Amino acid sequence: MEIIPVSPKGDDVHGQTGYQALSDIPGKVDVVDCFVNSQRVGAVVDEAIAIGAGAVWLQLDVIDEDAAARARDAGLDVIMNACPAIEAPRLGL
Numbered sequence: 001m002e003i004i005p006v007s008p009k010g011d012d013v014h015g016q017t018g019y020q021a022l023s024d025i026p027g028k029v030d031v032v033d034c035f036v037n038s039q040r041v042g043a044v045v046d047e048a049i050a051i052g053a054g055a056v057w058l059q060l061d062v063i064d065e066d067a068a069a070r071a072r073d074a075g076l077d078v079i080m081n082a083c084p085a086i087e088a089p090r091l092g093l
Helices: 038-051 065-073 084-091
Strands: 031-034 055-058 077-079
Touching: 031 038, 038 055, 038 065, 055 065, 065 077
Parallel strands: 031 055, 055 077
Antiparallel strands: none
């Protein structure tokens, strides 16, 4: 899997080109892993919807029921309050 860093500064991470917004990423984005607090995650989810991402994954303790509902209504898969590093091995990913 390819991990593409996105942050306000657009910093490169581990040799991967960073972007300032999801909309700056060339190509299709399958999953947006949300590493922001609950108060800010709604805007990230809205960006994920806007770019046609397939899913959003809200990290442990990141909870926004309204944003999750918007994503589901837009056809995205939603995982909330879970860590991919914990869940992926359990799911065989």
